Amino acid sequence: MRLDLLQSARYGLHLIALQVNLSVMEIYCERIRDLLSSEAGSDNLAVLQDRHRGIYIAGATQVKPLICVRGCMAIYLNVILSKSTL
Secondary structure, three states: OOOOHHHHHHOOOOOOOOOEEEOOEEEEOOEEEEOOOOOOOOOOOOEEEEOOOEEEEOOOOOEEEEOOHHHHHHHHHHHHHHOOOO
């Protein structure tokens, strides 16, 4: 039986370990662009599906592991504020 985080908190189950990774993508005109990468070719990534990974974006940059919400938001805001399209 799978428990979500709210259920585990409600029932006092504290044995859950999480690892949070961050990727930031822009989808525009049917193209997926990796906003964490400055490498050539990071502006037309493919969505793939795998039995073990599920649905994912091939070649996406991941910042990992993040240990707090503040760190995640700092990276995200830095990426968003650095984009000239906003």
